[in-house]
Amino acid sequence: xxxxxxxxxxxxxxxxxxxxxxxxxxxxxxxxxxxxxxxxxxxxxxxxxxxxxxxxxxxxxxxxxxxxxxxxxx
Amino acid sequence: xxxxxxxxxxxxxxxxxxxxxxxxxxxxxxxxxxxxxxxxxxxxxxxx
Amino acid sequence: xxxxxxxxxxxxxxxxxxxxxxxxxxxxxxxxxxxxxxxxxxxxxxxxxxxxxxxxxxxxxxxxxxxxxxxxxxxxxxxxxxxxxxxxxxxxxxxxxxxxxxxxxxxxxxxxxxxxxxxxxxxxxxxxxxxxxxxxxxxxxxxxxxxxxxxxxxxxxxxxxxxxxxxxxxxxxxxxxxxxxxxxxxxxxxxxxxxxxxxxxxxxxxxxxxxxxxxxxxxxxxxxxxxxxxxxxxxxxxxxxxxxxxxxxxxxxxxxxxxxxxxxxxxxxxxxxxxxxxxxxxxxxxxxxxxxxxxxxxxxxxxxxxxxxxxxxxxxxxxxxxxxxxxxxxxxxxxxxxxxxxxxxxxxxxxxxxxxxxxxxxxxxxxxxxxxxxxxxxxxxxxxxxxxxxxxxxxxxxxxxxxxxxxxxxxxxxxxxxxxxxxxxxxxxxxxxxxxxxxxxxxxxxxxxxxxxxxxxxxxxxxxxxxxxxxxxxxxxxxxxxxxxxxxxxxxxxxxxxxxxxxxxxxxxxxxxxxxxxxxxxxxxxxxxxxxxxxxxxxxxxxxxxxxxxxxxxxxxxxxxxxxxxxxxxxxxxxxxxxxxxxxxxxxxxxxxxxxxxxxxxxxxxxxxxxxxxxxxxxxxxxxxxxxxxxxxxxxxxxxxxxxxxxxxxxxxxxxxxxxxxxxxxxxxxxxxxxxxxxxxxxxxxxxxxxxxxxxxxxxxxxxxxxxxxxxxxxxxxxxxxxx
Numbered sequence: 001x002x003x004x005x006x007x008x009x010x011x012x013x014x015x016x017x018x019x020x021x022x023x024x025x026x027x028x029x030x031x032x033x034x035x036x037x038x039x040x041x042x043x044x045x046x047x048x049x050x051x052x053x054x055x056x057x058x059x060x061x062x063x064x065x066x067x068x069x070x071x072x073x074x
Numbered sequence: 075x076x077x078x079x080x081x082x083x084x085x086x087x088x089x090x091x092x093x094x095x096x097x098x099x100x101x102x103x104x105x106x107x108x109x110x111x112x113x114x115x116x117x118x119x120x121x122x
Numbered sequence: 123x124x125x126x127x128x129x130x131x132x133x134x135x136x137x138x139x140x141x142x143x144x145x146x147x148x149x150x151x152x153x154x155x156x157x158x159x160x161x162x163x164x165x166x167x168x169x170x171x172x173x174x175x176x177x178x179x180x181x182x183x184x185x186x187x188x189x190x191x192x193x194x195x196x197x198x199x200x201x202x203x204x205x206x207x208x209x210x211x212x213x214x215x216x217x218x219x220x221x222x223x224x225x226x227x228x229x230x231x232x233x234x235x236x237x238x239x240x241x242x243x244x245x246x247x248x249x250x251x252x253x254x255x256x257x258x259x260x261x262x263x264x265x266x267x268x269x270x271x272x273x274x275x276x277x278x279x280x281x282x283x284x285x286x287x288x289x290x291x292x293x294x295x296x297x298x299x300x301x302x303x304x305x306x307x308x309x310x311x312x313x314x315x316x317x318x319x320x321x322x323x324x325x326x327x328x329x330x331x332x333x334x335x336x337x338x339x340x341x342x343x344x345x346x347x348x349x350x351x352x353x354x355x356x357x358x359x360x361x362x363x364x365x366x367x368x369x370x371x372x373x374x375x376x377x378x379x380x381x382x383x384x385x386x387x388x389x390x391x392x393x394x395x396x397x398x399x400x401x402x403x404x405x406x407x408x409x410x411x412x413x414x415x416x417x418x419x420x421x422x423x424x425x426x427x428x429x430x431x432x433x434x435x436x437x438x439x440x441x442x443x444x445x446x447x448x449x450x451x452x453x454x455x456x457x458x459x460x461x462x463x464x465x466x467x468x469x470x471x472x473x474x475x476x477x478x479x480x481x482x483x484x485x486x487x488x489x490x491x492x493x494x495x496x497x498x499x500x501x502x503x504x505x506x507x508x509x510x511x512x513x514x515x516x517x518x519x520x521x522x523x524x525x526x527x528x529x530x531x532x533x534x535x536x537x538x539x540x541x542x543x544x545x546x547x548x549x550x551x552x553x554x555x556x557x558x559x560x561x562x563x564x565x566x567x568x569x570x571x572x573x574x575x576x577x578x579x580x581x582x583x584x585x586x587x588x589x590x591x592x593x594x595x596x597x598x599x600x601x602x603x604x605x606x607x608x609x610x611x612x613x614x615x616x617x618x619x620x621x622x623x624x625x626x627x628x629x630x631x632x633x634x635x636x637x638x639x640x641x642x643x644x645x646x647x648x649x650x651x652x653x654x655x656x657x658x659x660x661x662x663x664x665x666x667x668x669x670x671x672x673x674x675x676x677x678x679x680x681x682x683x684x685x686x687x688x689x690x691x692x693x694x695x696x697x698x699x700x701x702x703x704x705x706x707x708x709x710x711x712x713x714x715x716x717x718x719x720x721x722x723x724x725x726x727x728x729x730x731x732x733x734x735x736x737x738x739x740x741x742x743x744x745x746x747x748x749x750x751x752x753x754x755x756x757x758x759x760x761x762x763x764x765x766x767x768x769x770x771x772x773x774x775x776x777x778x779x780x781x782x783x784x785x786x787x788x789x790x791x792x793x794x795x796x797x798x799x800x801x802x803x804x805x806x807x808x809x810x811x812x813x814x815x816x817x818x819x820x821x822x823x824x825x826x827x828x829x830x831x832x833x834x835x836x837x838x839x840x841x842x843x844x845x846x
Contacts, residue, residue, distance in 0.1 A: 011425070031239065041431060053424045056235070096741065
């Protein structure tokens with residue numbers, strides 16, 4: 001499953017990435033690595049970006065990209 | 075000549091010079107609208 | 123302010139300098155300001171510093187150093203134009219020996235692990251790194267502790283200074299620490315702090331060995347570079363660029379590096395290892411273990427909602443969020459009109475008093491005419507608008523400093539991508555309401571070139587503060603001051619409508635440009651959501667003050683000189699006989715020029731007086747107002763300084779006895795100002811940012827056509843419908 005399968009408030013751990021390598025480099029530099037826990041905070045309307053809490057901060061990414069981050073529910 | 079006439083001639087010539095200078099500077103480079111200079115952080119970097 | 127280019131010049135031996143680096147929004151610029159005493163713009167939006175800036179800092183009585191502030195970045199690997207500056211700068215330090223004496227790595231203490239990632243990259247550069255542990259006030263407020271000594275030893279930093287830029291403590295200690303490091307630099311360990319073992323070591327070691335040999339690096343720097351260059355194509359491009367430019371390697375050598383890199387990526391892939399995540403995995407692996415080691419750290423539980431998160435339940439609510447945003451915009455533009463009335467009247471009476479004083483106390487003559495009609499009349503007409511501009515800047519600064527603009531980007535990204543823009547386009551576009559130039563500079567944080575270009579192209583359609591005087595003058599003169607539907611104040615509403623017209627047209631054009639501009643575009647939206655902060659009053663005041671000062675300086679320089687020149691052109695040639703004033707002005711130099719272009723603009727409802735204003739507006743849009751002021755003051759001589767809106771309303775055609783201007787002309791002229799290309803400085807900046815003449819010329823073309831056609835439709839259409 002990916003981040004897009006999570007509901008607001010749900011937590012999961014990052015497992016890996018599918019495709020789009022450009023984006024992946026930036027995400028891992030910001031600390032979104034396999035093994036790290038995230039919480040889905042909210043999703044903007046009409047398939048807008050999602051907001052995550054990861055480490056000690058909040059980050060938003062587009063749903064298209066969130067769909068490339070594989071997670072395992074906690 | 076009247077003092078006022080001389081003063082006006084000097085002021086007008088100075089003003090024309092200043093306006094021409096400003097127009098040329100605006101066209102030539104990254105010279106920024108005086109109103110914007112402060113908030114633009116600083117002049118944009120010249121590309122090499 | 124010092125020119126940024128100063129650093130490209132070779133630095134003399136005794137010229138000490140330091141560099142400030144850090145993640146976006148970590149408070150770097152606030153620390154820069156406190157070190158240098160400068161007043162660079164700080165805000166609460168990631169990526170406000172889009173270029174490098176230089177200042178001077180004094181460390182004690184005998185030591186003055188240069189301080190370089192770099193754009194915020196998450197890594198020495200570029201994703202956008204502003205981050206590219208950081209990578210290029212670091213490569214200069216590595217390969218061109220123009221090293222700073224000390225690196226200050228600014229770290230947000232509430233978000234340690236992510237901030238220390240960049241710090242760990244900086245630690246590899248063989249330059250002493252002082253960590254400025256900023257935002258300690260918030261760590262303390264949460265009753266958390268960080269063991270500074272332990273952290274310093276484990277990281278291998280030269281020093282760690284806990285501080286708070288907002289509460290203004292720790293800067294003195296930072297200065298002292300910089301001084302100590304300049305005098306006695308702490309040597310760094312020549313090995314990476316984490317071990318690379320097994321097959322990865324085997325695969326990477328030829329590359330690391332080449333770096334060690336070719337550039338005489340320490341093993342630490344060589345391995346650090348190897349990891350990064352394997353991971354990022356753009357970093358390798360910058361490496362090639364620098365090495366060729368500095369003639370450090372032959373083309374064959376560079377080819378060798380290229381082949382080696384490809385081979386390594388392929389071999390890592392065959393081992394099931396992704397080269398792109400390699401560096402991050404090693405560094406975070408090291409940092410996470412280091413920070414997890416007991417007493418040195420703070421870690422928030424990801425379960426805990428922060429205060430900002432609770433506020434966002436309302437402010438970024440799927441339904442209420444966008445409505446609140448539109449409400450805020452309406453409130454801002456409307457309050458520009460309603461709140462400014464009182465101070466504007468005060469300034470207006472002040473200007474009249476000055477005019478009357480000169481009229482009664484100065485002997486008659488041509489100089490008196492110049493001062494009253496040209497200078498006091500022209501400049502006074504513009505000064506009135508100072509309160510409006512201050513109110514606008516105040517609100518825009520507030521939105522940005524509070525952290526709200528990141529939320530706007532988040533909420534609207536979906537809609538912005540629909541029209542070919544990006545969530546990150548919102549801040550530059552909103553900045554455009556103040557002035558297009560900082561807005562265009564702010565587009566540097568948009569990663570995709572196509573989206574950035576479209577944002578730049580439509581940005582001048584956002585009504586900037588220089589249009590405000592023109593709108594206000596015409597509204598005050600021709601739009602009735604009454605309330606419709608019981609609550610809508612017609613004058614304020616008209617002003618909002620003009621902003622709305624520019625903004626909506628801009629978004630529609632973005633769709634068109636998106637269709638016609640053929641550029642490859644891969645776009646993503648990764649944005650940190652900073653916590654809400656109460657804006658620092660000092661910072662807000664400084665922004666407002668700077669804008670006010672710049673506006674007054676502009677009025678003092680450009681507008682005053684323009685008014686003087688214009689007065690001359692309106693005043694001369696003097697009438698020989700007893701012609702009345704009106705026809706004298708029509709035959710003046712300015713009148714002749716105005717009448718020359720009258721045929722072109724009369725279909726839009728403009729006569730020669732407006733025509734003269736349109737010409738002088740190329741110096742600055744607001745000069746339109748002072749131009750009309752000068753014309754009417756010369757015409758109505760001896761009566762004291764004239765109210766321009768009153769003069770516009772009562773201006774009649776002597777032949778027909780009908781008013782010259784009506785509401786239709788006012789709307790047509792406002793619409794013209796919404797669209798017209800008038801600000802040459804904007805196009806100079808666009809030329810710089812796009813590095814071509816093509817785009818600025820295209821902008822002049824499309825904006826002028828749009829302005830002319832829209833005004834034509836408004837005026838002629840209005841006449842057909844029976845308005846006048």
